[in-house]
Amino acid sequence: NAGVTQTPKFRVLKTGQSMTLLCAQDMNHEYMYWYRQDPGMGLRLIHYSVGEGTTAKGEVPDGYNVSRLKKQNFLLGLESAAPSQTSVYFCASSYPGTLAPLHFGNGTRLTVT
Amino acid sequence: AQRVTQPEKLLSVFKGAPVELKCNYSYSGSPELFWYVQYSRQRLQLLLRHISRESIKGFTADLNKGETSFHLKKPFAQEEDSAMYYCALTKTGGSYIPTFGRGTSLIVHP
Numbered sequence A: 001n002a003g004v005t006q007t008p009k010f011r012v013l014k015t016g017q018s019m020t021l022l023c024a025q026d027m028n029h030e031y032m033y034w035y036r037q038d039p040g041m042g043l044r045l046i047h048y049s050v051g052e053g054t055t056a057k058g059e060v061p062d063g064y065n066v067s068r069l070k071k072q073n074f075l076l077g078l079e080s081a082a083p084s085q086t087s088v089y090f091c092a093s094s095y096p097g098t099l100a101p102l103h104f105g106n107g108t109r110l111t112v113t
Numbered sequence B: 001a002q003r004v005t006q007p008e009k010l011l012s013v014f015k016g017a018p019v020e021l022k023c024n025y026s027y028s029g030s031p032e033l034f035w036y037v038q039y040s041r042q043r044l045q046l047l048l049r050h051i052s053r054e055s056i057k058g059f060t061a062d063l064n065k066g067e068t069s070f071h072l073k074k075p076f077a078q079e080e081d082s083a084m085y086y087c088a089l090t091k092t093g094g095s096y097i098p099t100f101g102r103g104t105s106l107i108v109h110p
Helices: none
Strands: A003-005 A009-012 A019-025 A031-038 A043-053 A056-057 A066-067 A073-078 A086-096 A108-112 B004-005 B010-014 B019-021 B024-026 B031-040 B045-049 B072-074 B083-091 B104-109
Touching: A003 A086, A019 A031, A019 A066, A019 A086, A019 A108, A031 A073, A066 B019, A073 A086, B004 B083, B010 B019, B019 B104
Parallel strands: A009 A108, B010 B104
Antiparallel strands: A003 A019, A019 A073, A031 A043, A031 A086, A043 A056, A066 A073, A086 A108, B004 B024, B019 B072, B031 B045, B031 B083, B083 B104
């Protein structure tokens, strides 16, 4: 049981390049999330999904797009990377419900030069 | 909208000292509160939630609705407690999307 798996673990991009981060979960969770973690800013929600085929904007969605074509996968895309998107990205998943805890991936460290 | 405030970015204590990581929230309804922890080079994981009223790794947290707080406490800190701690809130009803505080880095010196 792998839980939540993120790929890649590290990536360096040049300004203007594009990339996709993949998140996969094997817990049959309905909800999936993408967060970014920056020093002093904590965890900020980028986008989330409450089910296959649905996505919604979080707190800091600009510059990112997401897709949830399959229940177990949640993709985060950067169409034209900017240095401000240098961050550690975390994917998480959960069952729906107020008491449901989030299960996190190991994170992707992205540097945009 | 709900909000979670962790006023301390960094908390530094010596081994054996008591620890209190502060968490305050603003939400007009009845929230569910959580503490998550991230040890060095590990993924974020749930530490405890208020509904369980449990003690995990010696940590406890009491929901104080009057003061809108959910502080995390441990009577005697250990070096292995050094980590990043996040307080999170989920609304009862609605979309269940949690709101996180900015986190507190706890360093326990030997």
